[in-house]
Amino acid sequence: MIEVKNLQKVYQNGDIKVPALKDISLKIEEGEFVAIMGSSGSGKSTFMNILGCLDRLTSGEYLLDGIPIQERNEEELSQIRNLKIGFVFQSFNLIPRTTALKNVELPLLYARKTQSDRREKAMELLEKVGLKDRIYHMPNEMSGGQRQRVAIARALANEPPLILADEPTGNLDSKSGEEVMEIFKKLNDEGVTIIIVTHEPDIAQHCKRIVTFKDGNLISDELVKNRL
Numbered sequence: 150m151i152e153v154k155n156l157q158k159v160y161q162n163g164d165i166k167v168p169a170l171k172d173i174s175l176k177i178e179e180g181e182f183v184a185i186m187g188s189s190g191s192g193k194s195t196f197m198n199i200l201g202c203l204d205r206l207t208s209g210e211y212l213l214d215g216i217p218i219q220e221r222n223e224e225e226l227s228q229i230r231n232l233k234i235g236f237v238f239q240s241f242n243l244i245p246r247t248t249a250l251k252n253v254e255l256p257l258l259y260a261r262k263t264q265s266d267r268r269e270k271a272m273e274l275l276e277k278v279g280l281k282d283r284i285y286h287m288p289n290e291m292s293g294g295q296r297q298r299v300a301i302a303r304a305l306a307n308e309p310p311l312i313l314a315d316e317p318t319g320n321l322d323s324k325s326g327e328e329v330m331e332i333f334k335k336l337n338d339e340g341v342t343i344i345i346v347t348h349e350p351d352i353a354q355h356c357k358r359i360v361t362f363k364d365g366n367l368i369s370d371e372l373v374k375n376r377l
Contacts, residue, residue: 150311150342151177151200156209158195158365169195171365173209177344179310182337184353184373185346187362194315196362197346201234201313202226214310231259235304239316241296243288249275249299250284256306274302278332294325301332305341312336314345318352330355330377351377 158170170192177183187193198204199211202218211218214233221229230236243252253271262270275284278298288296297317304312314333318326330352337343337357345356353359354377361369 150179150181150214151175151344152210152212153199153206154210156196156199156211157207158192158199158204159207168365170199170206173367175360175367175370177342179342180337180340181342181344182333182355182357183344184356184359185344185362186348186350186353186359188348190364191362192365193346193362197313197315197344200344201236202230231256231307233309233311235307235309235312237297237300237304237312237314237317239319241288241293241300241320243296243299243303245288248285248287249280249291249302252288252299253303253306256303260307270306271302274305275299277305278302279328292325293321294328297321297325297329298332301329301336305336310340310342312341312343314343316346316348318347318349326352 153173153175156170156173157168160167160169173196185193185197195204199206206219213229216229250268250271253274254267257267257270272284275281278301280295280298280302283291283295318329321329333343333345334355347353354373354375356373357376358372360367
């Protein structure tokens with residue numbers, strides 16, 4: 150699913166070059182469930198942005214489903230994101246004055262699905278994440294955990310093979326965080342590849358593999374032994 154070879158990312162700040170990622174090589178197979186860990190400034194978020202085709206690498210190679218990403222233009226990258234990747238963010242990124250149903254329908258609108266198809270699919274996804282009774286609620290009428298479940302349903306709208314989640318439990322209490330991780334586990338059991346950036350060790354223990362960054366280097370890559 151994902152292969153990076155000798156990936157480097159350098160940010161230019163005036164005359165100063167700031168290396169964010171240094172010679173990273175990594176493979177993630179289809180169906181894996183991976184946590185990316187590291188302290189602030191370790192490079193984990195930069196790595197996630199490159200995997201999500203939101204940022205470009207400086208040198209090296211990135212293959213997503215066999216596609217060499219560094220060779221694609223912005224329009225092609227946008228299409229790849231829409232077809233292959235579902236994003237879940239710490240801050241939910243829901244449209245405030247729009248119901249849960251309409252938020253989940255949004256990617257289907259961009260995909261030019263009919264109104265009835267959009268509605269049917271969105272309702273199915275909201276039921277899947279346990280929000281059948283919240284479909285007409287606005288984000289401000291829902292708890293943080295419920296909002297994150299709406300965001301997960303929206304990420305699944307175009308049936309992407311890959312979910313990228315950046316600190317998905319960062320704004321949640323521990324109970325809601327556990328519920329969100331259970332949803333990710335079920336999706337992974339159904340074959341979706343999931344990569345989560347987290348700084349919480351107990352959240353990482355729900356995953357099958359933990360990759361750790363420090364100062365732009367990949368310092369460990371381990372299977373989770375005592376998985377939660």
